[in-house]
Amino acid sequence: MAYSNIFNDHLAHPRNVGELENATAVVEESNPVCGDRLRLSLVINDERIETVKFLAYGCPPTLVSGSVLTEMISGKTVQEASEITKTDLIDAIGGLPGRKHHAAALAIEVLAAALRKP
């Protein structure tokens, strides 16, 4: 399947790229099978995600999952963000081929780990 316009837009213009000096949580995980890697930096204040940045290495779905996820969680409460599922993320991207779903799964895993930080 061809990638969506949302996908191509995020690939050409990824949002919220980088790291945060004042981050309260920084988590990086990788997919050992294919080497994809995603790093998420968050500033959480009063149970709300104030700022978020990401870095990613891997196939385009991994880069796009990171970029779209940052837009989805920015400004949300920790509770709201923790309720986002892999399916929600794939829908927001405009769909992903089945064999690329692992990219969205990695993004959700990294988010969950970051939200668990005290």
Add this chain to the structure above:
Amino acid sequence: MLQSLTKTYGNASSVHAFGQQARAAVDRARREVAALIGARQNEIVFTSGGTEANNLAIRGLAEAAQQQGRHVITSAIEHPSVRGVIEWLEKRKWEVTRLPVYENGIVRVADFKAALRSDTVLVSIMLANNEIGTVQPIREIGAFIREGRDASRNIRLHTDAVQATGRIELNVDELGCDLLSLSAHKLYAPKGVGALYVRRGVRLIGQNVGGHQERERRAGTENVPGIIAFGEAARIALAELAQRANYVKELRDYFEGQVRRKIEDVVFNGDPEQRLPHLSNISFRFIEGEGLLINLDLKGIAVSTGSACSSGTLEPSPVIRALGHNDELARGSIRFSFGKDNTKQEIDYVVEVLVDAVARLRELSPLNKTLVTR
């Protein structure tokens, strides 16, 4: 070719006049393709493409020779259409030696000599690699096999020349090969046609049976329009060979010079001299090839990558890994292929887009930034 679709649309195996017109056109094409590689007309077997030619060559020879021995020598960087057939043989109790390549992407003749056994009956090594373009020492290997050939030891040499077709001079006698695979679309002809050169006197068992076409070596109605186009493309390619090769080499070298000047942390893959004139394979550190591919595609530039994602497997390019490079370099490799119709202005545009895309993807990459978890 158009005429064969509208006027001379006969079946080349038919006896009537329409069929005979088609037969004459196919024979003309056969002469042109033979001339491109310095072969005789009756040594050319038309196929549906390079993959079928490789299948016919290896399976056809293996079947003919299996009473004499079941050992085959190949290289670690073959195209999937050879690699797959060799694995197919391996499952049928053939023993396989895969010659390594070194950092330059070329097999060593000394390794080949050391791999030869009393039961070796078949050698299949590509003429030039499809990802990095390195040209293999087929001439030396062919000469060595011919020197040692006698009644008791009759090793056959097959070379997959698909990537080299129309890019460098090909002469089957100079190469000393018994079989050689070609593909028409590499010569700007339509897809779906190829050929296998079979040296006179070489015993080959046809793998498509049920018809007398192609001297019993490939049953099935000939793709007459495709074959005619192949013949014409071969004629033009032979006439323009040196001119085209010089032109694309100039573009390629200019491109590589620009990349070297404008982008840091790049690795140029394969021997810089002993390679096809139209290919450039570059690994960009810290980034993955498919992200780069799609970014270029969005700007109208078509390249290919050794990234695992693109090939639909989990393993990155075995060719780049065979050079001794790590997964990161294999995943970040891109093949740029230049054609006779490309211009220097287009190269400038590619470099401009590439510089921008590489910078953006590197800014995004965690590989070149220290991780401090919190």
